[in-house]
Amino acid sequence: MWQFNSPEIIFGEDALSRLAEKRPRCPVLITDVTMVELGYSQMIIDHLGSDIQPRVFAEVDPEPSIQTTERACEFMNEATPDTIIALGGGSVLDVAKVAWFLYEHPSVKLDEISIFDTYSPPKSQLIAVPTTSGSGAEVTVGAVLTDRNSRRKVTVYAYELQATMVIVDPSLTGEMPRQLIADTGVDVISHAIESYTGAWHNDFSDGLSVQALRLALRFLTRSWADENDQGAREHMHNAATIAGLAITNSSIALGHALAHSLGAILSIPHGRAIGIMLPYSMTYTVNGGGTRYAELARQLGHSAGSEAEGLAELLNVLQTLFNTISQPSTIRELGVSSTEFEQALPQLVAGAAEDHQLLTTVRVPNEDELGRLYRCAYDGLEVDF
Amino acid sequence: MALNFPSDAWVKAAMEQVNGSPEYAQAAANWEGDIAFIVTAVPGERKEAVLYMDLWHGTCRDAYEVNDLSAQKSEFTITAPLPVWRKVLEGKLDPIRGLVSRQLKLKGNMMKIMKAPKAAVELVNSCQKVDTAWPE
Numbered sequence: 024m025w026q027f028n029s030p031e032i033i034f035g036e037d038a039l040s041r042l043a044e045k046r047p048r049c050p051v052l053i054t055d056v057t058m059v060e061l062g063y064s065q066m067i068i069d070h071l072g073s074d075i076q077p078r079v080f081a082e083v084d085p086e087p088s089i090q091t092t093e094r095a096c097e098f099m100n101e102a103t104p105d106t107i108i109a110l111g112g113g114s115v116l117d118v119a120k121v122a123w124f125l126y127e128h129p130s131v132k133l134d135e136i137s138i139f140d141t142y143s144p145p146k147s148q149l150i151a152v153p154t155t156s157g158s159g160a161e162v163t164v165g166a167v168l169t170d171r172n173s174r175r176k177v178t179v180y181a182y183e184l185q186a187t188m189v190i191v192d193p194s195l196t197g198e199m200p201r202q203l204i205a206d207t208g209v210d211v212i213s214h215a216i217e218s219y220t221g222a223w224h225n226d227f228s229d230g231l232s233v234q235a236l237r238l239a240l241r242f243l244t245r246s247w248a249d250e251n252d253q254g255a256r257e258h259m260h261n262a263a264t265i266a267g268l269a270i271t272n273s274s275i276a277l278g279h280a281l282a283h284s285l286g287a288i289l290s291i292p293h294g295r296a297i298g299i300m301l302p303y304s305m306t307y308t309v310n311g312g313g314t315r316y317a318e319l320a321r322q323l324g325h326s327a328g329s330e331a332e333g334l335a336e337l338l339n340v341l342q343t344l345f346n347t348i349s350q351p352s353t354i355r356e357l358g359v360s361s362t363e364f365e366q367a368l369p370q371l372v373a374g375a376a377e378d379h380q381l382l383t384t385v386r387v388p389n390e391d392e393l394g395r396l397y398r399c400a401y402d403g404l405e406v407d408f
Numbered sequence: 409m410a411l412n413f414p415s416d417a418w419v420k421a422a423m424e425q426v427n428g429s430p431e432y433a434q435a436a437a438n439w440e441g442d443i444a445f446i447v448t449a450v451p452g453e454r455k456e457a458v459l460y461m462d463l464w465h466g467t468c469r470d471a472y473e474v475n476d477l478s479a480q481k482s483e484f485t486i487t488a489p490l491p492v493w494r495k496v497l498e499g500k501l502d503p504i505r506g507l508v509s510r511q512l513k514l515k516g517n518m519m520k521i522m523k524a525p526k527a528a529v530e531l532v533n534s535c536q537k538v539d540t541a542w543p544e
Contacts, residue, residue, distance in 0.1 A: 024509055024511060025505070025509055026509060134519060137514075137518040138508055138518070139507045139508065139510070139513070139514045139518050141510070222502065223502070223505060376525075376526060377523040377524070377525075378525070379522035379523070379525050380525075381525035381526055381529070382502075382504045382522070382525040382528065382529065383504075387525070387526055387529055389431065389434060389435065389526065390434065
């Protein structure tokens with residue numbers, strides 16, 4: 024027995040116009056300074072209607088913190104909204120999701136939120152409007168926050184974190200700089216691959232995984248190369264949400280466990296971290312018998328009679344694409360010195376060993392193997408264990 | 409010889425498997441926390457059984473069937489009907505997926521379990537090695 028969860032998703036040109044139908048009584052807009060400066064928050068306000076003025080919380084930080092989330096919740100408690108609109112990238116969306124949950128369930132503390140528990144239905148609605156293509160946070164049931172005091176990353180999961188409605192409007196992606204397109208696009212690819220080959224894949228998520236991967240492989244390079252290629256931008260924006268749905272209803276896996284620790288300890292943007300670790304994690308998995316890489320390669324039109332052949336096809340595709348968009352293939356290429364790496368290695372291993380994505384990983388490395396995987400990723404060595 | 413599940417003999421055999429697993433010892437080297445596994449829908453008169461494991465720094469210090477749960481405190485309890493436990497022990501149901509889909513119910517700090525993924529995996533692997541006889 025499993026389940027499939029999705030918000031209502033409005034997508035395509037003019038998707039934002041759906042906001043006008045909502046007629047919220049008392050809306051709150053959660054966003055960040057960049058969205059205000061780009062004029063996107065004003066677009067949201069304009070679409071709501073001239074007689075509706077949301078209260079705006081534009082304080083979300085790039086590394087979203089528990090402290091900001093608590094302030095956003097306090098903001099909601101004062102405003103008592105019936106509708107919360109979250110406009111921005113993954114950071115904004117994660118803050119809004121958790122703040123909304125705490126607003127709806129004031130007796131639950133943040134560190135008590137659990138996907139193993141059920142909570143009462145919300146009185147208000149959360150509308151997520153992503154502006155990157157993307158983490159998929161607009162549809163996922165998890166959020167990653169940082170405790171500024173301890174510098175710890177905290178991940179919370181609950182089905183009740185999922186937004187009520189998502190608006191995937193391509194007009195909001197035009198200002199994405201190239202590096203952000205590359206980083207977020209690589210994340211989409213990793214979501215698609217890991218949701219298909221991870222331990223929790225299922226019939227419902229498989230189609231989403233494959234379609235997200237097909238879209239990303241076809242349109243990421245175009246989106247990255249030409250800021251005027253609106254079609255490519257739209258397809259990537261859709262791919263991000265589709266991949267987000269895939270991981271929500273399947274899982275991510277070892278690549279993300281390694282990337283989370285790498286990003287947290289060495290302050291590497293997530294897209295670059297997962298882009299580096301994904302190929303090594305895939306090879307490690309195949310060395311232990313593999314999972315569904317051959318099947319995935321065939322879904323993409325490649326011939327693959329074995330897991331090794333499937334892996335080779337997929338790695339070839341990834342390498343070609345990553346080279347085009349200047350995605351680094353080793354930790355060393357990011358400018359991390361060998362001294363810095365060796366000093367960080369015990370923490371990298373400890374962080375990955377604690378990452379719950381190991382629970383949905385087909386082949387789970389021990390701590391020695393985690394260390395060896397990081398060393399391979401540092402120097403670009405073959406994973407032969 | 410297959411051991412009846414759930415029973416004191418079974419959980420003691422599970423303890424032997426856990427303590428004989430170098431993979432568990434390494435993965436759970438920092439784990440501190442005892443678990444009561446509550447088995448409901450047990451055929452016959454008793455209806456419910458509780459198996460207890462005291463897990464501490466890579467070993468199982470003690471394991472037994474509990475006769476009075478009210479007298480037994482544990483940091484975690486995991487409750488499920490017997491058919492669900494059977495699926496877990498036969499490798500047909502990932503226990504974490506079972507918890508997420510609420511086929512198994514957890515009391516205790518979810519974050520603590522989620523931060524020890526390899527330990528959880530190896531604990532289950534060890535218990536799956538017990539030769540188990542299931543009630544009809």
